[in-house]
Amino acid sequence: MSLDAVLARLDSDRAAALERLMAFLRIGSVSTDPAFAPEVKRAADHLAGDLSSIGFDAKVYPTTGHPMVVAKRVKGGGRPHVLFYGHYDVQPVDPLELWEHPPFEPFVANGQIRGRGAADDKGQLMTFVEAARAFIAVTGDLPIDVTCLFEGEEECGSPSLPAFLDAHADLLKADVALVCDTGMWDATTPSISTMLRGLAHEEVVIRCADRDMHSGLYGGSAWNPIRILSRIVADLHDANGRIMVPNFYDGVDEIPTQVKAMWDGLGVTEENFLGPVGLKTSSGEKGRSILEQVWSRPTAEPNGIIGGYTGEGTKTVIPAMASAKFTFRLVSRQDPKAIIRNFRAFVEARLPPDAVVEYKGGRGSAAIRLDIDDPAITVARNALADEWGTATIMAGQGGSIPIVGQFQEVLGINAVMVGFGLKDDRIHSPNEKYELTSFQKGARSWARIIAGMATR
Amino acid sequence: MSLDAVLARLDSDRAAALERLMAFLRIGSVSTDPAFAPEVKRAADHLAGDLSSIGFDAKVYPTTGHPMVVAKRVKGGGRPHVLFYGHYDVQPVDPLELWEHPPFEPFVANGQIRGRGAADDKGQLMTFVEAARAFIAVTGDLPIDVTCLFEGEEECGSPSLPAFLDAHADLLKADVALVCDTGMWDATTPSISTMLRGLAHEEVVIRCADRDMHSGLYGGSAWNPIRILSRIVADLHDANGRIMVPNFYDGVDEIPTQVKAMWDGLGVTEENFLGPVGLKTSSGEKGRSILEQVWSRPTAEPNGIIGGYTGEGTKTVIPAMASAKFTFRLVSRQDPKAIIRNFRAFVEARLPPDAVVEYKGGRGSAAIRLDIDDPAITVARNALADEWGTATIMAGQGGSIPIVGQFQEVLGINAVMVGFGLKDDRIHSPNEKYELTSFQKGARSWARIIAGMATR
Numbered sequence: 001m002s003l004d005a006v007l008a009r010l011d012s013d014r015a016a017a018l019e020r021l022m023a024f025l026r027i028g029s030v031s032t033d034p035a036f037a038p039e040v041k042r043a044a045d046h047l048a049g050d051l052s053s054i055g056f057d058a059k060v061y062p063t064t065g066h067p068m069v070v071a072k073r074v075k076g077g078g079r080p081h082v083l084f085y086g087h088y089d090v091q092p093v094d095p096l097e098l099w100e101h102p103p104f105e106p107f108v109a110n111g112q113i114r115g116r117g118a119a120d121d122k123g124q125l126m127t128f129v130e131a132a133r134a135f136i137a138v139t140g141d142l143p144i145d146v147t148c149l150f151e152g153e154e155e156c157g158s159p160s161l162p163a164f165l166d167a168h169a170d171l172l173k174a175d176v177a178l179v180c181d182t183g184m185w186d187a188t189t190p191s192i193s194t195m196l197r198g199l200a201h202e203e204v205v206i207r208c209a210d211r212d213m214h215s216g217l218y219g220g221s222a223w224n225p226i227r228i229l230s231r232i233v234a235d236l237h238d239a240n241g242r243i244m245v246p247n248f249y250d251g252v253d254e255i256p257t258q259v260k261a262m263w264d265g266l267g268v269t270e271e272n273f274l275g276p277v278g279l280k281t282s283s284g285e286k287g288r289s290i291l292e293q294v295w296s297r298p299t300a301e302p303n304g305i306i307g308g309y310t311g312e313g314t315k316t317v318i319p320a321m322a323s324a325k326f327t328f329r330l331v332s333r334q335d336p337k338a339i340i341r342n343f344r345a346f347v348e349a350r351l352p353p354d355a356v357v358e359y360k361g362g363r364g365s366a367a368i369r370l371d372i373d374d375p376a377i378t379v380a381r382n383a384l385a386d387e388w389g390t391a392t393i394m395a396g397q398g399g400s401i402p403i404v405g406q407f408q409e410v411l412g413i414n415a416v417m418v419g420f421g422l423k424d425d426r427i428h429s430p431n432e433k434y435e436l437t438s439f440q441k442g443a444r445s446w447a448r449i450i451a452g453m454a455t456r
Numbered sequence: 457m458s459l460d461a462v463l464a465r466l467d468s469d470r471a472a473a474l475e476r477l478m479a480f481l482r483i484g485s486v487s488t489d490p491a492f493a494p495e496v497k498r499a500a501d502h503l504a505g506d507l508s509s510i511g512f513d514a515k516v517y518p519t520t521g522h523p524m525v526v527a528k529r530v531k532g533g534g535r536p537h538v539l540f541y542g543h544y545d546v547q548p549v550d551p552l553e554l555w556e557h558p559p560f561e562p563f564v565a566n567g568q569i570r571g572r573g574a575a576d577d578k579g580q581l582m583t584f585v586e587a588a589r590a591f592i593a594v595t596g597d598l599p600i601d602v603t604c605l606f607e608g609e610e611e612c613g614s615p616s617l618p619a620f621l622d623a624h625a626d627l628l629k630a631d632v633a634l635v636c637d638t639g640m641w642d643a644t645t646p647s648i649s650t651m652l653r654g655l656a657h658e659e660v661v662i663r664c665a666d667r668d669m670h671s672g673l674y675g676g677s678a679w680n681p682i683r684i685l686s687r688i689v690a691d692l693h694d695a696n697g698r699i700m701v702p703n704f705y706d707g708v709d710e711i712p713t714q715v716k717a718m719w720d721g722l723g724v725t726e727e728n729f730l731g732p733v734g735l736k737t738s739s740g741e742k743g744r745s746i747l748e749q750v751w752s753r754p755t756a757e758p759n760g761i762i763g764g765y766t767g768e769g770t771k772t773v774i775p776a777m778a779s780a781k782f783t784f785r786l787v788s789r790q791d792p793k794a795i796i797r798n799f800r801a802f803v804e805a806r807l808p809p810d811a812v813v814e815y816k817g818g819r820g821s822a823a824i825r826l827d828i829d830d831p832a833i834t835v836a837r838n839a840l841a842d843e844w845g846t847a848t849i850m851a852g853q854g855g856s857i858p859i860v861g862q863f864q865e866v867l868g869i870n871a872v873m874v875g876f877g878l879k880d881d882r883i884h885s886p887n888e889k890y891e892l893t894s895f896q897k898g899a900r901s902w903a904r905i906i907a908g909m910a911t912r
Contacts, residue, residue, distance in 0.1 A: 032769035092771060095668075156769045197672065201770045210734030212551075214884040215757050216653065216855025219785050220749035221730060221738040226689060226758040226780075233686035274677060278666030279810045282677040293676035301671050302682040303773050304764035309781060313488035313612050314657045314817065315548060316783050316855075317759050317884055324682075325765060327772050329675050354735045361770065399672025399772075428670040428773050 002139050003451040009134040010443050017130045018108065020050065021439065024088075024122050025106040025115045031066055031089035032156040040066045040152050043088045047071075047150055054133045056148065061168075063160035066152030070171060073132075074145040080453050081145035083174035083413065085403055086125025086181065087154035090117035091428045098430035112433040120427035123434035124180045124419055125150065127442030131450060134443070143454035147174055151403070154181075157201065157363055158402055165410040176376040177407045178449070180442075182419035185266075185393040187435065190384035190445070192394055193417040194372050195295060198330030199400035200339045200364025204229065204347055205323040207356050212308075215316040223354050225322040226307045232350050233324060236300045241285040243300045245346045251333035255296045263291040263396070276424050295396025299329040300343075328364070329400065336364025365402035370414060376453070380416045383448035387441060418449065458595050459907040465590040466899050473586045474564065476506065477895065480544075480578050481562035481571045487522055487545035488612040496522045496608050499544045503606055510589050512604065517624075519616035522608030526627060529588075530601040536909050537601035539630035539869065541859055542581025542637065543610035546573035547884045554886035568889040576883035579890035580636045580875055581606065583898030587906060590899070599910035603630055607859070610637075613657065613819055614858055621866040632832040633863045634905070636898075638875030641722075641849040643891065646840035646901070648850055649873040650828050651751060654786030655856035656795045656820025660688070660803055661779040664811050668764075671772040679810050681778035682763045688806050689780060692756045697741040699756045701802045707789035711752045719747040719852070732880055751852025755785040756799075784820070785854065792820025821858030826870060832909070836872045839904035843897060874905065 010017075029043035030036040044060045044067045051058040051071035058071035066089065074081065093103040093116050101107060106115030113123060128148075135142050149172060153160055165172065185191040208223035238244055255263075270282045273290045284293035307322025309315035328339050340362045347357055370377065372394050384392045397417070404415040420438035421427065466473075485499035486492040500516045500523045507514040507527035514527035522545060530537065549559040549572050557563060562571030569579060584604075591598050605628060609616055621628065641647040664679035694700055711719075726738045729746045740749035763778025765771035784795050796818045803813055826833065828850050837848045853873070860871040876894035877883065 032771065033767060092765070092767060094765070094767065098667075155771075199672075199772070201772075203770070208735065209730075211554075211882065212885045213733055214855065215755070215759060215783055216655075216785065216853070217879065217883075218730075218733065218750065219755040219757050219783075219854060220753055221726070221740045221746055222733065222735060223737075223739040224757055226761050227693070227739075230686040230689035230758070230761070233683060234690035237683065270677075274665075274674075277669055277674065277678065279664065279678060281679075281808070281810050283679040283683075283808065283810075284677045290677055294674065297676055299671070299675040301675050301680055301774055302686070302764065303671060303771055304766045304775070305682050305686070305778065306762050306766040308758065308760035309548070309550070310760045310762040310779075311489060311548060311550065314659070314781060314783070315488065315611075315759055315884065316655070316657075318757055319760070322761065325770055327671055327675075327770070329672065352737070352739065354737050354739075397672070398675060399670065423673065426667060427673075428771070429668040 003447065005138045006134045006447045007444050009138045010130065010447060013134065014440055017443065018439070021113065021123060021126050022106050024126065025117055026104055028104040029089050029117070029152065030092050031153050032092055037066070040089055044069050044152055047088050050129065051148065054136050061164070063164055065160040068152070068164055069148070069150040071148040073142055074147065076145065079145050081147070081174040082453060083172055083177045084128050084146060084148045085177055085179045086128065087121045087151040088125065089152045089155050090122070091120065091155050095430065100431055108436065111436045113436060113439060114431065114433045116432050118432050118434035119421045119425040120432065121154065121181050123439055124421065124442070127420060127439060128178070128180055128446045130443040131446035134447060135450060142450065144450060147172060161403065162406060162410070165406055169411060172411060174413060177413050177415035179401060179404060179415045179417045180419050181401055182397055182417045183421035183423065184438070185395060187422055187437065188388065189390055190388045190392045192377060192380055192384070192392055193397035194370040194377070194394050195396040196368040196404060196417070197398055197400050198334065198336060198365050198367040199402065200328040200330060200336040201326065201361045202340055202343060203323060203325045203360035204232065205321065205358040205360065207321045208354055209320050212320050213318040215318050218318055222318050223352055224318050225355065226319065228351065228355050229305065229307065229322045229324055232347055233302050233305070235350065241283065243298065245300065245339070246342050248298065248339065248342065250338065251335060252298060253332040255292070264289060266291065291396065294398040296331055298331050298334060300326065302326055329398065330364070331367045334367065336366055340364060365400065365405055368404045374414055376414065376416050379452040380418050380449050383452045384418065384445055387445045387448050418445070420445070459903065461594045462590045462903045463900050465594045466586065466903060469590065470896055473899065474895070477569065477579060477582050478562050480582065481573055482560055484560040485545050485573070485608065486548050487609050488548055493522070496545055500525050500608055503544050506585065507604065510592050517620070519620055521616040524608070524620055525606040527604040529598055530603065532601065535601050537603070537630040538909060539628055539633045540584050540602060540604045541633055541635045542584065543577045543607040544581065545608045545611050546578070547576065547611050551886065556887055564892070567892045569892060569895060570887065570889045572888050574888050574890035575877045575881040576888065577610065577637050579895055580877065580898070583876060583895060584634070584636055584902045586899040587902035590903060591906060598906065600906060603628060615819070617859065618862060618866070621862055625867060628867060630869060633869050633871035635857060635860060635871045635873045636875050637857055638853055638873045639877035639879065640875070640894070641851060643878055643893065644844065645846055646844045646848045648833060648836055648840070648848055649853035650826040650833070650850050651852040652824040652860060652873070653854055653856050654790065654792060654821050654823040655858065656784040656786060656792040657782065657817045658796055658799060659779060659781045659816040660685070661777065661814040661816065662811055663777045665776050668776050669774040671774050674774055678774050679808055680774050681811065682775065684807065684811050685761065685763065685778045685780055688803055689758050689761070691806065697739065699754065701756065701795070702798050704754065704795065704798065706794065707791060708754060709788040711748070720745060722747065747852065750854040752787055754787050754790060756782065758782055785856065786820070787823045790823065792822055796820060821856060821861055824860045830870055832870065832872050835908040836874050836905050839908045840874065840901055843901045843904050874901070876901070
């Protein structure tokens with residue numbers, strides 16, 4: 001049976017596969033910082049080159065932002081056709097001083113691949129590429145048609161993606177999407193994500209005086225934008241963790257009781273969920289379980305704040321300006337546009353007459369719920385159970401993968417979210433890692449899923 | 457009469473005096489940033505060299521921080537003896553991009569000397585040095601004994617000064633101190649400051665998780681230090697501008713009714729006080745005049761805040777840490793130690809169980825009130841009225857000059873605070889300037905004060 005041969009090939013080719021991933025990780029493709037744009041381009045070219053080398057028709061498509069990579073190996077004739085999605089851009093690396101090793105000089109230690117992007121998402125997307133490579137090496141072909149779409153702007157809100165999908169709907173046409181940007185339940189238990197929170201983001205810049213002022217001359221009389229901004233942040237939640245933006249909970253549904261029962265049965269507590277990051281208690285909504293808080297309830301978080309003097313020592317200044325970045329994780333039928341509109345009203349209700357506000361951002365995507373009885377999801381669920389030797393958990397997901405909603409809306413296809421990340425992978429943090437087992441058994445899992453898709 | 461000759465000499469020597477100031481301003485003596493330490497030392501050497509060249513016995517004294525310059529020209533024999541104080545260090549220059557010209561490349565335009573330190577305090581202290589130089593050039597001597605003390609740590613809280621005064625009380629012994637670090641009432645009206653607010657400062661660092669976290673994975677459950685810190689800042693004031701730190705107003709006295717009447721007669725309004733910095737309304741305590749708010753009432757201000765991602769674009773992070781710098785302007789009998797203690801209790805009352813706080817700072821100095829009938833103050837008041845042709849205003853001062861309290865406590869002498877800064881000098885801000893009239897008539901004013909001291 002060819003699947004066994006493909007799995008054997010993946011096992012024998014491990015060292016070379018790892019070296020290919022390391023070469024990819026050495027490219028510092030930070031999409032959110034314009035200074036890294038040449039590296040982002042280099043990562044796109046690198047990936048397209050690799051896929052061409054195994055017989056894909058791969059092209060780099062420029063956009064107004066970072067490029068898209070589309071790689072096709074399509075024969076038609078009624079074979080199933082999957083659209084595989086991953087992203088080759090990575091998060092910024094600051095604070096750089098907390099990395100134990102330079103983020104773009106990856107290495108392997110203690111069964112872990114270390115470096116920025118190891119888990120999110122270069123290591124993950126390469127699990128699929130390695131599975132495809134092994135199939136082609138062993139059988140000379142893939143048993144299904146495959147189109148790959150690799151994005152370079154996932155970490156900065158995918159600004160070019162909607163227009164690209166619209167313009168290239170025919171190029172990207174498939175029966176189902178496969179997305180590899182999520183996690184396992186734990187290091188030995190596979191998981192498919194069927195709920196994803198949405199995401200809206202906004203940056204708020206508040207200005208008062210037309211210059212920084214001396215706190216001796218003006219202190220006691222001059223408006224301080226740090227105080228105004230802090231009031232906005234502090235007012236976002238009440239003492240019970242409820243979000244106070246007007247109409248924020250419009251469209252938030254309760255999860256079905258059987259789903260809640262399943263989640264409650266998973267044994268997740270504040271202690272075991274938050275312990276790995278050094279916390280003991282949850283800051284979340286009172287009366288909600290921890291999995292509800294992170295999977296089925298919306299959030300409002302300041303992700304960054306800056307204003308005034310932040311260097312060494314002291315400076316007696318009342319600054320002219322302060323700013324903060326916010327993200328909102330959305331659930332159910334919450335409307336990102338309404339969230340942003342209501343948040344802006346919330347901000348403006350807290351501005352004194354002498355303060356002016358500027359917004360940067362304001363984009364968003366809604367939450368996703370998939371049908372857990374979809375046939376493609378069943379194929380993946382069984383394939384994962386075969387590889388890992390244990391039942392696949394159908395999970396929620398606190399993060400956001402806006403592409404999944406866009407695949408539904410623009411291309412009219414569902415997405416199967418399979419991924420091999422672990423909770424302690426430190427994605428978006430210093431010292432990001434990906435388990436070698438995730439990388440190796442992830443590739444084997446995709447080989448099984450591809451084989452399953454061919455025979456269903 | 458020799459005073460007339462000295463004044464004439466100051467007028468004829470203006471171009472050279474200006475060039476001497478420019479050379480001094482070219483030295484980037486930012487005391488709060490350790491990277492500038494060599495420049496601070498260079499400024500001390502430069503100043504000592506200049507004073508030696510006109511016959512002072514000038515020495516640079518190392519401290520555990522930046523050095524002190526002491527320059528003496530003392531003959532004894534019952535002559536009056538003044539201790540002149542100024543500081544040769546300057547504020548940091550950030551945000552550098554808002555300077556129209558590099559801060560340490562001073563130049564003269566439109567009757568203004570532009571550059572960091574032009575007003576605070578290099579230009580000011582040189583008014584006295586130029587007056588002394590002219591006296592010596594014309595008469596071969598000064599008519600009084602003079603000891604100069606120039607500090608290099610005024611802008612970072614004067615950490616070395618108390619021990620230095622203690623250890624060198626004999627060296628610095630004098631009848632009265634003259635301090636040049638304050639302002640005029642307006643461009644044509646001189647002023648002596650008889651009330652100074654004190655200053656306490658504190659930096660608060662809040663840590664929650666042991667790493668930055670992904671807001672998708674943990675958002676809704678993980679403590680966000682930006683939220684905790686914002687609550688602390690937002691709670692500092694109530695809706696009427698009252699400061700909510702426990703017992704904050706202990707020791708705050710009302711000003712005498714005749715002083716309040718004098719201040720009310722000065723015609724200062726929210727509009728004309730705040731208009732020059734682009735504001736229309738005061739953020740201050742309700743029911744207090746603007747001059748009370750900035751001269752006789754205490755403040756609590758965040759001077760800087762930082763946490764999370766503050767670069768370009770967006771990053772979905774819940775940070776591990778956030779920090780803010782605070783200063784408190786103190787009045788009357790407020791005790792800086794009690795203020796810091798009570799503020800720390802206020803902070804800790806707002807920490808959830810998983811947050812830890814670290815403090816950096818915690819130093820302070822009390823407010824000052826001087827006797828406006830002191831004979832030395834009367835000499836200065838009359839000398840200033842003679843030079844400027846209008847009555848000298850006896851003013852409060854919102855800023856803090858801790859040295860004045862230390863002169864009282866350690867050396868047992870009062871200080872006369874005379875200065876020529878204007879409200880629009882942009883001290884502590886980009887594009888700092890000093891009026892040429894302040895520099896030139898300031899020097900003439902000191903010549904008159906020195907002459908007055910000699911004959912009283």
